[in-house]
Amino acid sequence: SAKSSAETVAAKLYGSLSDAQKKVxxxxFDHPLRKKISPNWAITKPTIGADFYTAEQRVLIDKVVRGMMSEDGYDRVMQQMEDDNGGFNEYHVALFGKPGTGGFEFELTGRHLTLRADGNSVDGAAFGGPIVYGHGIGNPKKQLYYYQTQAADKVFKSLDAKQAAAASVGKEPKETAVLLKGKTGSFPGIKVGELSKDQQKLVEATIKTVLNPYRAEDVDEAMKVLKAGGGVKSLNMAFYTAADLDNDKVWDVWRLEGPTWVSYFRGAPHVHAFINVGLKNV
Structure with missing residues (x-):
């Protein structure tokens, strides 16, 4: 909500900006930059570490990020920024709208990362819109988010031959193809609703690991939006078998998709991952 720690600090950041900073x-709130989806881009020119920001403003930006993540998620995201682009100071920030006006969003982007804090300004969208994470490491077992693939692999290993054939898909979609298709959409892979209760529990566990890096209120909102779209049973799960970095049949590219949910983990040649959870595209 607008009163959450991340949003409160983002409002403080906004209040600390000079007119010259605001121009940049x-x-x-409805600027098209807020709607762009890319695994690697600078939403604004200045890096967090540039002279453009004061030391106090850098502290505020760090506090916003800390407030958006779970403890584990914050540690992972800081490590990811370090590994992929030389650290937090090399990333970029934009603010959309004005605090207290009903539409306000903080967005951080850079290599393999898009994070948002919107205080529920964006109706029916968990996270305030699509988010991106990743890790530029080619060895799956050293990837910061490999634990998510391990959770997905438990689902695949539980499938019988017929189910595995239905879940296996050849060519992966364009990585930024994560727009929500709603109730009329068709989705790749196997219908989770046709899996056994035990298998569905493994899918639920995978969803929990995908959401694990984020603060509780965003996780709760994401689960509500998933429920509104028909819950876990409304999803399909696809494993893209053309990509297998270690030739171990632990598929590095996999996707969960339904009317209100897309999580797409493209773990080869390294991790680009996308989450878009909403009642409609924003």
Missing amino acids: IAFG
């Missing part, structure tokens, strides 16, 4: 990193 503050935009109207």
Whole structure:
């Protein structure tokens, strides 16, 4: 909500900006930059470490990020930024709208990362819109998010031959193809609703690991939106078998998709992963 720690600090950050700074990193709430989806881009020119920001503003940006993540998620995301782009100071920030006006969002982007804090400004969208994470390490077992693939692999290993054939898909989609298709959409892979209760529990566990890096209120909102779309049973799960970095049949690219949910983990040649959870595209 707007009163959550991340949003409260983001509002403080906004209040600390000079007019000159606002011209560079503050935009109207409906600006098209807020809707862009990319695994590697600078939403604004200045890096967090640049002279553009004061030391106090850098502390505020760090506090926003800390407030958006779970404890484990914050540690992972800081490590990821370090490994992929030389650290937190090399990333970029934009603010959309104005605090207290009903539409306000903080967004951080850079290599393999898009994070948002919107205080529920964006109706029916968990996270305030699509988010991105990743890790530029080619060895799956050293990837910071490999534990998510391990959870997905438990689902695959539980499938019988017929189910595995239905879940296996050849060519993966374009990585940014994560727009929500709603109730009329068709989705790749096997219908989770046709799996056994035990198998469905493994899918639920995978969803929990995908959401594990984020703060509780965003996780709760994501689960509500999933439920509104028909719950776990509304999803399909696909494993893209063309990509197998270690030739171990632990598929590095996999996707969960339903009317209100897309989580797409493209773990080869390294991790680019996308989450878009909402009642409609924002």
